[in-house]
Amino acid sequence: MPARGSVHYGTTRIDYSIRPATRKTLAIHVFPDGTVVTDTPRTATVDEIAAKVKSRGAWVLKQQRIFAAYPPAIPARRYVSGEEVRYLGRQYRLKLLVGHERSAKLKGAHLEVTLLAQDGADVAKKLVDAWLRDRADAIFHSLVGSCLERTSGMGVKTVPEWRMLRMRKRWGSCTNSGTIILNPELVAAPKDCIEYVIFHELCHLRVRNHSAAFYRLLSRVVPKWEHLRMKLNRAVELRLEY
Ligand SMILES: [Zn+2]
Structure with a gap:
């Protein structure tokens, strides 16, 4: 063969x-x-x-x-000063500092990460990843709730189980048992794009596949979903390596 x-x-x-x-x-x-x-x-x-x-x-x-039509995948993060970090659709730059206490916080146009003198690149990676994950957790928590309220007519009564998982090719998915999975990399995207992904997965709680019925429901919940999907794919490239 x-x-x-x-x-x-x-x-x-x-x-x-x-x-x-x-x-x-x-x-x-x-x-x-x-x-x-x-x-x-x-x-x-x-x-x-x-x-x-x-x-x-x-x-x-x-x-x-x-x-x-999608932008090319960008290489994995390098965790060096000056590197771009996107958060909620805005562009920040990573700034590595040395201090007495490890921390990561947004300050002006920077994500400032303070390392101890003896810390190596692995610690910078840990701090940046933890910061993104914390932000993703807080944002998803709030948006899953608010999106659910805005789809009250859909018949999903209780806040669904959800968890985060870094995925190479998907922003979100929904398991057979009804758990919504969200890619923490989504925090790079503007808020309405994150909501679009959450609405998409909420619709899967009613229709599991991508049939015409699914898209009818999605269009009712998010009439502009095609525009938002395009905006999302333009705003953020999925990183192909973790
Ligand atoms: Zn889907």
């Missing part, structure tokens, strides 16, 4: 890699950099794989177009 293949869909060539897997059906993945990977049953032939990719050609090209 060759490791790669390509098909033509209309005038566009789709290149893909072939990953034999223990599974009965073929799966196609499109990654943010536009690469296409197929997970194929070991019994599948080259022609079967090509036919399948071709039959999903419109979907593959659409995913590639969506990803192309």
